[in-house]
Amino acid sequence: MAGDQDMFDAVVMADERFHGEGYLEGYEEGSSLGIIEGRRHGTLHGAKVGSEIGCYQGFAFAWRGLLHGCTTERDSKKMKVLEALIGMIQKFPYDDPTYDKLHEDLDRIRGKFKQLCSLLNVQPDFKISAEGSGLSF
Template sequence: MAGRCGGEDLFDNILLADERFRGEGYQEGFHRGSRRGLQEGRRHGASHGAKLSTEISFYYGFAVTWRCLLRQSADVRSRKRMKALEALLALIHTSPHDDPQSAHLQEHTEKLRAKFRQVCSMLSVPADFSDYIRTSAGTSF
């Protein structure tokens, strides 16, 4: 009977070792996956944030430049354009772009894009933001 107990212990040890190794493997995989997920999340967030920042900065530069160009004109059409440019600048200044956790960021960004398209229409210029930021193949940010 002593031989039998030794065999059962060996069998139990094998089963327990299998369970232990599965548990350890799961924990190790879970921790590695969590770290990798955080790294990829940070990389994605930084990339998305940089794109949004580039877009808003472009709108700001666009509006300031056109405002300077239109200041010298006093006709009714130029005043309407100036009013629209001022509204675009006001949206930029009140944008929650410095708070990536803001619940209103997406909504505000859509309003900003719509106002930009309206201003472009009034100025008779293309409204496709990507046309303005094309760079040579060798240039990267």
């Protein structure tokens, strides 16, 4: 009689057991795919941010070389803003994706870059595309 009871319990409880097993399998597969998708998204977004910062840095270094020998008061202001931009770029936490003020710092760099462009009287056009990124004037 005990064997019949065990067999009956196995049949009645099969639905609940299969539901639990299916949930666990789905959860594990979803977690794995979520990690893969998150990594892909993070890599793409990080590459865009890195490309943008790299363009700003190249722009700043080129203008620092061009303005290095200038001594007028207006050029002094340009150099001050330029050095501030370079300092912000150098302090940017490239290797810390958990940095909580990453977007705030990026916005400050963008603002300083726009200020510098205004002082230099250039109209930048930063583009990110499938072929790569670029900064044109």
